[in-house]
Amino acid sequence: MVNKKAEKIKKRGKDKAKPDKAKPEKVKPDKERKIKKIKQGKKKKNILQTPTGMSDILPEDQPYFDKILRTVENFSNFYGFKKISPPILEFTELFEKGTGIDTDIVEKEMYTLRTKGGDLLSLRPEFTPSLVRAYIEHGMMNLPQPVKLFSMGPVFRHERPQAGRYRQFHQFNIEVIGSSKPIVDIEIIYFCYNILYSLGIKDALVKINSIGCRDCRLISKKYLINYLKKKQNFLCPDCKRRLKSNPLRVLDCKKETCRQIAAGAPQLLDHLCKDCHSHLKRILEFLDELKIPYILEPRLVRGLDYYTRTVFEIVAENEKSASQDALIGGGRYDDLIKLFSRKDVPACGAAGGVERIINLLKERKINVHQQGKSEVFFAQLGDSAKIRALKLLEEFRKSNFLTVHSLSKSSLAKQLLLADKLGMRYSLILGEEEAKKDSIILRDMKTGKQTLIKISNIIKEVKKRL
Ligand code: HAM
Secondary structure, three states: OOOOHHOOOOOOHHHHOOOOOOOOOOOOHHHHHHHHHHHHHOOOOOOHHHHHHOOOOHHHHHHHHHHHHHHHHHHHHHOOOOOOOOOEEHHHHHHHHHHHOOEEEHOOOOOEEOOOOOOEEEOOOOOOHHHHHHHHHOOHHOOOOOOEEEEEEEOOOOOOOOOOOOOOOEEEEEEEEEEEEEHHHHHHHHHHHHHHHHOOOOOOOOOOEEEHHHHHHHHHHHHHHHHHHHHHHOOHHHHHHHHHOHHHHHHHHOOOHHHHHHOOOOOHHHHHHHHHHHHHHHHHHHHHHHHEEEOOOOOOOOOOOOOOEEEEEEEEOOOOOOOHOOEEEEEOOOOOHHHHHHHOEEEEEEEHHHHHHHHHHHHOOOOOOOOOOOOOEEOOOHHHHHHHHEEEEEHHOOOOOEEEEOOHHHHHHHHHHHHHHHOOOOOEEEEEHHHHHOOOEEEEEOOOOOEEEEEHHHHHHHHHOO
């Protein structure tokens, strides 16, 4: 999908440190008072339920997580991304400086704590600042550039929970640090698009925009501020404040009146400098060549402060429900590393919301279970048979044979009932008598027919029948 604005852009171009060992910051007295008040006024919570916005990943949901992790790991290996696992807690200042002090994430949503040693730490609300910190801390700028990293794990944002929006959720995150080339932006978008495609989400749509570099943003900001000032009486209190601190963030406000105002705001695209313009143009051309469906979205700015030039989100085009929210979001951040290390290192990355992808897979009934469902139930009777069964189970495992068993059950009837419930094709029955004769019974669960087979032949026999 190509929209008119994108066509125009492509045509026009043709015409011609470690975070300064964060000193533990003092919590302001009024903040301390607030915390005390919250503690005192707290209603008694039911401790036998997960905290609001957080949930257990139950056994039945594990295959979804496993499938996404496996897919991301396979893609990462293939595309040369190296796995890195930063700690879940970092100095709060890392996110204040990295994600941005004016962002909703830092301003309202961080889980922050004072350690017994006096450090002010926060649970990571995203991976990017941690990976930038690791890149600087471990001297990765001395490696051949760009450095390609990927991570996966939980992140925490104290948001108002709703469908597809949680306080603890999981992200997979990729970063390419050390290149300013548009092909890197495209590699990341292509990588993300193909992950969704291979998970069975075939209608992914890329929403893309350029918010320009520092230089062209100086100009576009002027136009934006002029426009917003005329409407400021209608802006929400947060946006009134943002008008002074970070006017671009007004374009990202979720409140209806602000959204209406944002819809009429001057477009950043109209003020891109020559380099930013040709960067965007190249990306749109690549998207065309790769036949990735996209739409140029001039209002897309994204809620994080570090972005420069490319910003993008990927949604499922046919989703009309809450899952219409972005499944993946990312962009270029050419100035972030300089903010910490004074070194000019351009970078680009993206993160996918694992729970949002899972919600969609479930809604669409997309099967994530691995091939090779087990069809053999292993039943046993008596203590010596149990030990023999355990050894035999290990033989089956070594032969890559999936079996189901219930060693804690003693009644044969109960075990066969379970095998029946699970829809097993065959059951193996090992009693004391059979064990003594080095034999085992193979029961056909459809016909009830039982055959006595030598234990040494059983794996071969079962393989033959399945
Ligand atoms: P983000 O857009 O804040 O970007 O988050 C990425 C993805 O995480 C979203 O597209 C969404 O799927 C998921 N997500 C965000 N908030 C929630 C929530 N409350 N509940 C469930 N899922 C959520 C980043 O985090 C950037 N660090 C991405 C990036 C990497 N940019 C450059 N490099």
